[in-house]
Amino acid sequence: MAKLTNTIHPVTIDKPMVLIPVEEYLILLEEAGYKPTPKLDREITQARARFRNGKTIPWKSLKRELK
Numbered sequence: 001m002a003k004l005t006n007t008i009h010p011v012t013i014d015k016p017m018v019l020i021p022v023e024e025y026l027i028l029l030e031e032a033g034y035k036p037t038p039k040l041d042r043e044i045t046q047a048r049a050r051f052r053n054g055k056t057i058p059w060k061s062l063k064r065e066l067k
Contacts, residue, residue: 050056
């Protein structure tokens with residue numbers, strides 16, 4: 001698993017991105033078959049807390065891990 005690091009550097013986005021309202025995003029997830037579970041909700045909450053605290057995974061590490 002990629003190592004978390006503390007960072008205060010801005011994130012560079014080098015690919016096109018889409019910004020949609022949360023309500024529409026939730027509808028898309030539901031249509032795609034996403035089923036929320038207590039475990040998944042906890043993991044998402046923990047990930048958001050790590051992000052707020054500046055603990056992120058460097059893009060290069062994540063990219064390597066996803067290949």
